Amino acid sequence: MAIRNADAERVRNTSFFRDADDETFNTAINGAFLQRFPANTTLLMEGDTVDFLYILLEGSVELGAGWKSKDTTLAILRPVSTFILAAVVLESDALMSAVTLERSEILMVPGDxxxxxxxxxxxxxxxxxxxxxxxxxxxxxxxxxxxLRDSTERLANYLLTQRARQGGKDEIVLPHEKRVLAALLGMTPENLSRAFSKLSDKGVSVDGARVGFSNVTVLERLARPSPLIDNHYAQDRNTLGKAYTERQQGVLDQG
Amino acid sequence: MAIRNADAERVRNTSFFRDADDETFNTAINGAFLQRFPANTTLLMEGDTVDFLYILLEGSVELGAGWKSKDTTLAILRPVSTFILAAVVLESDALMSAVTLERSEILMVPGDxxxxxxxxxxxxxxxxxxxxxxxxxxxxxxxxxxxLRDSTERLANYLLTQRARQGGKDEIVLPHEKRVLAALLGMTPENLSRAFSKLSDKGVSVDGARVGFSNVTVLERLARPSPLIDNHYAQDRNTLGKAYTERQQGVLDQG
DNA sequence: ATCGCAACTTGATTAATGTCAAGCTAAAGC
DNA sequence: GCTTTAGCTTGACATTAATCAAGTTGCGAT
Known part of the structure; x- marks a missing residue:
C-alpha cells in the first residue's frame, strides 16, 4: 500500500470508512495512493472517465462546469471531503471538473x-x-x-452560516478570496461588492477578509435562514450524529 | 403483504429491486402498500419526517420547495420513479414537498x-x-x-430532449401544461411564451401542445445540447445498460 | 522604496427576467 | 346556443444581475 499509516488512519476516521472493519477497509482502498498537487491544478475535466474516488485531505478544491464559453462554480470543498463519488459508483464520466485552489493533498482510491x-x-x-x-x-x-433567493439574500445567509460555524462571534474571517466567494454564490465579483454595500444597512461591515456584525437580528430578518436550505452545522456532522450526516456541497460549501 | 402481485412485479422489474433476490426483495418491501391519490394532493411537505420511500407507478408528481412566500419546482416525475430516497437512507426530514399533478398510484415502502x-x-x-x-x-x-443557460436556451434544449425521446420526428407533443413546463424550466409562463416566440426564428412552431420543427440544425446551433448537461435517453436507462442508469430529475424531467 | 499586478470597488450601461394589467382562446358547464 | 373560466399571450414597466470601464488598494518582487 502506497499510503502512510497516518494518512490511512485519517481517512478511516473521517469519511464513510469510519465504521468499516479492517478487511473491508483494506479491500476498499486497495491500490490507493496519496498525491500532492500545487494550486490551480486541473485534476479532472468534465467528460473525463473517472477511475478514482478522490478524497481531499489537505487544501481546497473547486468543482465547476462550463458550457459555451461560460463557466460556473458548483462547490468548493475543504478537508475531509470525497468527490466524484457518484461517477465512481456508476462507472461513468465526470459531470464536473475539479481544480485545486491551493496546494492540496488528495488520496486517490481506485474505483474498482x-x-x-x-x-x-x-x-x-x-x-x-x-x-x-x-x-x-x-x-x-x-x-x-x-x-428562491436573490444574490443579496444568498450572501446574507452565507455570512450567517459562516458565523454559526466560526463560533457565533460578531466577527468572522472569510475563508476564500472574494472572487471565489462570488463564484460560489453565483454572482460576479462586482455584484458581490454591491451586495456587501447593501448589507451595511443591516450592520455588516467589511474590512478585507474580516466581516463584522453589529446587528444580527436585523440581518436575520433579511436573510431568513432556514434549516431546509442552510446547514449551519455541516462541519460538526461527525460529532452530532445522524441528524447532521449531510454534506454541505454547493453554494454553502463546507468552509 | 398489502400489494397485489402485479404491482409487486412491476416494481421489481423497473426499479433498483430488479437484481434483488426474492428474500431481499421481501425484506425491503415488507409492509409496503399501494395508495391512490387524486390530482393536486400534497403527499409530503418540506420539513416533514419521512417514513416511507415513495415509488410512483402511475400519474405524475411535482417536487417543489418554498421560502419566504416564493415557490419553485425542482422536478416533475413520471412512472416509474422513486422519490425522497435520500431522506429515507438518512432517516431525515424532507427537503422538498411532493404534490400529485394528476391522479396517481404510489407504492409506499416503509423506510425501515x-x-x-x-x-x-x-x-x-x-x-x-x-x-x-x-x-x-x-x-x-x-x-x-x-x-449556464438562459431561459431560451433551456427551452430549446428541453424541446430537443423531448424530440429525441419521442422518436426524433419533426413534431412533438408537450407532456405538461405550459404553466407546469414554465415552472420546470425555472421561468414564468409569460417568459415561456416569449421564449417560444424567439424560437420561431429557429423553425419552431407551436400549436397548443404540439410543437413542430422545420430546421433542427439551426435550433441545435442555438441550443448546443451537451451530453454533460442533457440526457436525451433517460427513459431507456433500463435497456441501454450502465451508461444510462442515470435518473433525469430536475429541469429536464423524465417527460 | 517603488514598480507591477491582481484583487477589489464604483459607476454607467445593457441585458435578462419578473411583475402587472389587459386581452384572447378554447374547452367545460348551464 | 351562450357564458364562464382557466390557460395562454402580449405589452408596458420594474427589478435584478451582467457587462464595460475606470479607478483604487494592497501585496510581492525586484
Missing amino acids: SLRRGMKENAAFGFAVSEELAGCYRGLVRSIKNHK | SLRRGMKENAAFGFAVSEELAGCYRGLVRSIKNHK
Missing part, C-alpha cells in the same frame, strides 16, 4: 476497489449510500438557495 | 424495511447506491442547465 468493498460488505455499502444521500441533499439545498 | 434490505444484502445496497448516484447526477445536470 471501492465498488468491490461495497459489494462485499453491506454495512460499508450502506455507509457509502449515506454519503451519497448527504451529497444529494447538499445539492438540493444549493438549488433551493439559488432559485 | 428498505434500510434493513440494504444492510442485509450488499448487492441490493449497491443497487440503491446506483439509484442515488443517478439522482445526484440528475441534480448536477439540472444546476448546470440553470446556471
Whole structure:
C-alpha cells in the first residue's frame, strides 16, 4: 500500500470508512495512493472517465462546469471531503471538473476497489449510500438557495452560516478570496461588492477578509435562514450524529 | 403483504429491486402498500419526517420547495420513479414537498424495511447506491442547465430532449401544461411564451401542445445540447445498460 | 522604496427576467 | 346556443444581475 499509516488512519476516521472493519477497509482502498498537487491544478475535466474516488485531505478544491464559453462554480470543498463519488459508483464520466485552489493533498482510491468493498460488505455499502444521500441533499439545498433567493439574500445567509460555524462571534474571517466567494454564490465579483454595500444597512461591515456584525437580528430578518436550505452545522456532522450526516456541497460549501 | 402481485412485479422489474433476490426483495418491501391519490394532493411537505420511500407507478408528481412566500419546482416525475430516497437512507426530514399533478398510484415502502434490505444484502445496497448516484447526477445536470443557460436556451434544449425521446420526428407533443413546463424550466409562463416566440426564428412552431420543427440544425446551433448537461435517453436507462442508469430529475424531467 | 499586478470597488450601461394589467382562446358547464 | 373560466399571450414597466470601464488598494518582487 502506497499510503502512510497516518494518512490511512485519517481517512478511516473521517469519511464513510469510519465504521468499516479492517478487511473491508483494506479491500476498499486497495491500490490507493496519496498525491500532492500545487494550486490551480486541473485534476479532472468534465467528460473525463473517472477511475478514482478522490478524497481531499489537505487544501481546497473547486468543482465547476462550463458550457459555451461560460463557466460556473458548483462547490468548493475543504478537508475531509470525497468527490466524484457518484461517477465512481456508476462507472461513468465526470459531470464536473475539479481544480485545486491551493496546494492540496488528495488520496486517490481506485474505483474498482471501492465498488468491490461495497459489494462485499453491506454495512460499508450502506455507509457509502449515506454519503451519497448527504451529497444529494447538499445539492438540493444549493438549488433551493439559488432559485428562491436573490444574490443579496444568498450572501446574507452565507455570512450567517459562516458565523454559526466560526463560533457565533460578531466577527468572522472569510475563508476564500472574494472572487471565489462570488463564484460560489453565483454572482460576479462586482455584484458581490454591491451586495456587501447593501448589507451595511443591516450592520455588516467589511474590512478585507474580516466581516463584522453589529446587528444580527436585523440581518436575520433579511436573510431568513432556514434549516431546509442552510446547514449551519455541516462541519460538526461527525460529532452530532445522524441528524447532521449531510454534506454541505454547493453554494454553502463546507468552509 | 398489502400489494397485489402485479404491482409487486412491476416494481421489481423497473426499479433498483430488479437484481434483488426474492428474500431481499421481501425484506425491503415488507409492509409496503399501494395508495391512490387524486390530482393536486400534497403527499409530503418540506420539513416533514419521512417514513416511507415513495415509488410512483402511475400519474405524475411535482417536487417543489418554498421560502419566504416564493415557490419553485425542482422536478416533475413520471412512472416509474422513486422519490425522497435520500431522506429515507438518512432517516431525515424532507427537503422538498411532493404534490400529485394528476391522479396517481404510489407504492409506499416503509423506510425501515428498505434500510434493513440494504444492510442485509450488499448487492441490493449497491443497487440503491446506483439509484442515488443517478439522482445526484440528475441534480448536477439540472444546476448546470440553470446556471449556464438562459431561459431560451433551456427551452430549446428541453424541446430537443423531448424530440429525441419521442422518436426524433419533426413534431412533438408537450407532456405538461405550459404553466407546469414554465415552472420546470425555472421561468414564468409569460417568459415561456416569449421564449417560444424567439424560437420561431429557429423553425419552431407551436400549436397548443404540439410543437413542430422545420430546421433542427439551426435550433441545435442555438441550443448546443451537451451530453454533460442533457440526457436525451433517460427513459431507456433500463435497456441501454450502465451508461444510462442515470435518473433525469430536475429541469429536464423524465417527460 | 517603488514598480507591477491582481484583487477589489464604483459607476454607467445593457441585458435578462419578473411583475402587472389587459386581452384572447378554447374547452367545460348551464 | 351562450357564458364562464382557466390557460395562454402580449405589452408596458420594474427589478435584478451582467457587462464595460475606470479607478483604487494592497501585496510581492525586484
